[in-house]
Amino acid sequence: MKIRLSSRFLSLASTLALLGTAGCGGSEGTNNSASNEPDSGQPSTGDAAVDAHGDARVEHDAASEAGEDAGPTGVVSVPLSSCVPTVYTLPGTIGGSQMFQLVLDTGSTSLGVAGMGCSCGGVSPVYTPGPTAVDQKQMASSQFGSGSWSGEIYQDSVALGSSQTAPTKLVSIASQTSFFEPLMCDSKSGGMQGLVGFGPSAAAVSGTNGFFDQYVATNHVPDVFATELCETTGTLWLGGFDATATTAAPQYTPLAADVSSTYYYTVNLASITVGGTTVPVGSGGQLPDSVVDTGTSVFILNANAYNGLTAALEGDAMFKQLFGATFFPAVNSQNTACQTLSQTKAQLDAALPELTLTFGSNPGVSVKAVATESYLFNYGGQWCSSLFGADSNTIGPLAGIMGSPVLRSNVVIFDRAQKRIGFAPHAPCP
DSSP states (O other), X not given: OEEEOOGGGOOOOGGGGTOSSOOSSSOEEEEETTOSSOOOOOOOXXXXXXXXXXXXXXXXXXXXXTTOOOOOTTOEEEEEEEEETTEEEEEEEETTTEEEEXXXXXXXXXXXXXXXXXXXXSOOSOBOOOTTOEEEEEEEEEEOSSOEEEEEEEEEEEEETXXXXXXXXEEEEEEEESSSOOOEEOTTTOOOSEEEEOSOGGGSOTTOOOHHHHHHHHHTOOSEEEEEEOSSEEEEEESSOOGGGBSSOXXXXXXXXXXXXXXXXXXXXXXXXXXXXXXXXXXXXSSSOEEEOTTOSSEEEEHHHHHHHHHHHHTSHHHXXXXXXXXXXXXXXXXXXEEOOSOOHHHHHHHSOOEEEXXXXXXXXXXXXXXXXXXXXXXXXXXXXXXEEXXXXXXXXXSEEEOHHHHTTEEEEEETTTTEEEEEEBOOXX
8 A cells, every 4th residue: 555645744855956045854945134025935846855062961071971971950851742754743832821833843943833814724823923022024935845934033932841941033924835734643742833943053044043043042051952753752852862761872973064064964874784785875965965854754865775775675584574575665756655564563673674874984883773763654553664765856965864764763962062963772762
């Protein structure tokens, strides 16, 4: 059986080829200064994509440098809820009292929320500027992989979960196209009314800024955040991470140092090994980089890496028995293959081959990822492929996009202070 995924978060943004605007699972943004008319921006042809105050381990001391992670003192935990397929929302408070569910997106930077009078298809609640809001007298627009929005920029106080507030220049969305598509959300999330980006500051829509940049500067916390993505829930940590959620010390790989790292969190995913087969990834694009993006709902690889990896998986005897010899969709397909099985998640992970993700070289860093936290995900009781292949016309110069399905394999630490990404095996999700 094949189903079509929600295209809103199947974010193969062809604008990646430009590497001059934000947008993988993210967006490209434009604005008209001192204007009340929205700028239409540049349409995407793809349809799928501060100051350093400390390190990722909460305390910057000799013990933590030796790999002994400090406890969660001073770190704020923000609960996550999942939408199917593999999109995560969190509770945000704007203006002191207005509460929303916002998509967590590390592939973009600005915060956009449905505003009063928005033609947003019945999205509720909506943001109403109150006493703490300051109208910036400026319009902005943002283009995503297959959706867009535009609206007025306001500065207002923003908090996520129980965090302290930070003054953030956000967009009150007045109009949108295919951004607020219906999502099958877990009842705990209550749907979504907007998106909060956690990407680099340079990727912010002009006239806005990023919540986390402001949070770090205002509250003087370490310039680090981390995620644990589970099947229906998860956690976002601000200012570090909780080492009790991990079973081993993190392994770190440096962020890329080329132009892509200005706009995205990019790393060199050099290869993926399954069974006895190692498939090169980093050599499959014009750049060796893969984007680490919670806002992309699939794990995207360049065509050569995808074909090699899926062939190795389909050649595994147990995989072939459960899913068949031609399970994975073709490169650039917008459909995902699914199979109804009686096995539980734990049983599938015990039976099917895991992936070994190797980052960098000389020496490289190797990270394990079990089947249901890398190339399979549960969709309405079926097990579906989370792997997608893309050619250069779709994925641009990049080697891949590590979307939320494969980021579920580990606690992922975005250590912006030391320009690196950490991966630590996670304890069982609650």
